[in-house]
Amino acid sequence: MKGRDTKPDDLKASIEAVEPRPGYTDEKTGKKTPGELELVVRMKNDADRALHYISDVRATRYDPNTKILTVALSDEGREVIPGAIMKLPVFRRIDPGSTAEIHITVPDRIIKLSRNAPPGEIAFETHPLSEAREVVVEIAWAEVPYYKDTRGKDDNRLPAARWEQHKARSTKPMRGGGRTPKK
Amino acid sequence: MALFILEDAAGIGNDQIDTFQAFIDCVIIANDDGVGLNDPAGGRQQVTYARTENGPPQLRLDALVNTTFTPDYGSGPQQVDTVVIPGLAGFTLDDGTDFRHNGTALAPNSSGLAGASLNTTEFCLVIYDTQQNICVARQGSGDIDLPISNPVVLYHEFSHAFRIVNNGLLALTGECDPSSPEENAAITDENDLRTQIANRQGETPALRDPGIHCGAVGCDGGCCIIATVASKSLNSKQIQFLRSVRDHFVRSTEVGYAFFQKFFYDYYSFSPQVCTIMVGNPEIPGHLLEGYINPLLDFWKVMIERSGNNFSDAELGAAFVRHHPDRAAAQSRLEALQSTVAYWMQEETEGNSAPAELLTLLRERAWPSEYMQWALVAPVRIYHDVLTRYLAGADEAAIGRAFNNELDTWAPEIPISDVWAALSAEEVVKELEFCENVLLQSPASKKRFHQRLLDRFADITSVDVVLNGLTANAGVVQ
Secondary structure (H helix, E strand, C coil), rough: CCCCCCCCCEEEEEEEEEEEECCCCCCCCCCCCCCEEEEEEEEEEEECCEEECCCCEEEEEEEECCCCCEEEEECCCCCCCEECECCCCEEEECCCCCCEEEEEEEEEEEECCCHHHHCCCEEEEEEEEHHHCEEEEEEEECCCCCCCCCCCCCCCCHHHHHHEEEEEEEEECCCCCCCCCCC | EEEEECCCCEEEHHHHHHHHHHHHEEEHHCCCEEEECCCCCCCCEEEEECCCCCHHHHHHHHHHHHHHHHCCCCEEEECCCCEEEEEECCCCCCCCCCCCEEEEEEECCCHHHHHHHCCCCEEEEEEECCCEEEEEEEEHHHHHEEEEEEHHHHHHHHHHHHHHHCCCCCCCCCCCCCCHHHHHHHHHHHHHHHHHHHHHHHCCCCCECCCEECCCCCCCCCHHHHHHHHHCCCCCCHHHHHHHHHHHHHHHHHHHHHHHHHHHHHCCCCHHHHHHHHCCCHHHHHHHHHHHHHHHHHHHHHHHCCCCCCCCCHHHHHHHHHHCCCHHHHHHHHHHHHHHHHHHHHCCEEECHHHHHHHHHHHHHHHHHHHHHHHHHHHHHHHHHHHHHCCCCCHHHHHHHHHHHHHHHHHHCCCCCHHHHHHCCHHHHHHHHHHHCCCCCCCCHHHHHHHHHHHCCCCCHHHHHHHHHHHHCCCCCC
């Protein structure tokens, strides 16, 4: 029997918690382990078929003007660049009518190259994510599992960006409320 | 002027960049003391290099350091220097990509080459994580199990950088298998350094497959630092056995893999320091090998034999005895266990603080971890108890009964990871089957483990469906 067509909002996501994990400095080696934010995301599949989704963080974006942190479990928008390795996403499946929960972490600050550096210099912008007013999680999903695309193609998107059909989104106000922490 | 390492920059502090590690990595690539660093200027330290060797890595480094590159990307020749940005935690590109466990080489903004729009400067930027733990494809098998060290990551990126500053970047694709022409070339270059480092150490080179650019986080190719140092080889029979248990017996499942992710996190918070302590205290490796690692291995050997066989008490006792055919050797093993405990517990003696330092480290970092307790401490305690009973003259049935009783208490207390909540019902069933086959063979231990899962994930559909289904069908969970 053919089931009903899947709708773009059939996979629902809900951010249940955002917890800071402080970093530390190893006294013996002097190495710093940076702090992290752990996000607990609950999902529900309202479709009558299993859905497949990405369960690890693929991109972290922060807009300092709106103070919105976007944690993307999706390769859409990421460029193909030279690099040591290409890591495929971690894919998971959620059964029809089921709930599931994933735990993901992101660094507790984002450092980006500044676009305002004087010519010939390198400068950065550091954004502690405790300043964020809101966190958005986007989870790429599809009705079918990820399979390697064996066709010859000139599409230069990352493979998982070609695979995804929809995104589940959830938004949650951050506990810090956009305040800058005291130095 | 050509190659620099970032030392400081506006917007970050100079304590946030691992300049020293990048310098060390350059020294390892050069393999001589001809590499130097000029004093900082403009937040960067220029790399200097008076080459004495003629291998491909040395020639490549020489070119990057001692050539003024003036590529023409379409608007006339321009000087392009390369700047290395090592170990900047939290560094993220505009498209959201971060560099935890990775590296890249970005072409100058105006070049129009791949990745150039993400570079806000006119430098070629080489960015890499100096605390990476990644695995790449091994030549020959294609298995993603080959570690990649910091110097090799840096040299891979130098390969890209060399073609960027010569305006010779090859085609890049989104696929990692087969790898793009650009990545194939970088991996081929990377293998030059792998070969040279292996030759320096008198080892057979383990090379990366240029045709596969895919990789994964969490390689841990050393498997077990303590065991590696204690048994003095990455390929000792102890290490091969531990690696085999890890990769084929436990980590092949979702739950087993998640277990090891947490286990590694805790384990590597203290084990490198144990190695440091061992270097200055040569008596420790012997104590560890005979009084800890070999007993742990013997415990797991019996457990592997037990898995899937659902041994009776007598059969389990017979298996234990079979693994200890030589009573004198078994007696020596028991004495080594007791001697190691006594060694670790001894008071700090003048001129030798090693055991106390080791104990403090273990007390602070290892013992509080439920993963260490369950996987590394309790098995050796159980083994000690069973071995004592065996040497006291107990028969096979009595040995097996004691062993099974201890396993029934220990096994269901395995730390439960969050991954259970992300599994489908079918996967929960599959993972449970594996756990029950390998660890939870008695009804009592199954019942205890099911209850712990239900307590933890009461509102997760798949767990609820599977375990309440089991309750209805088998009356396992009360």
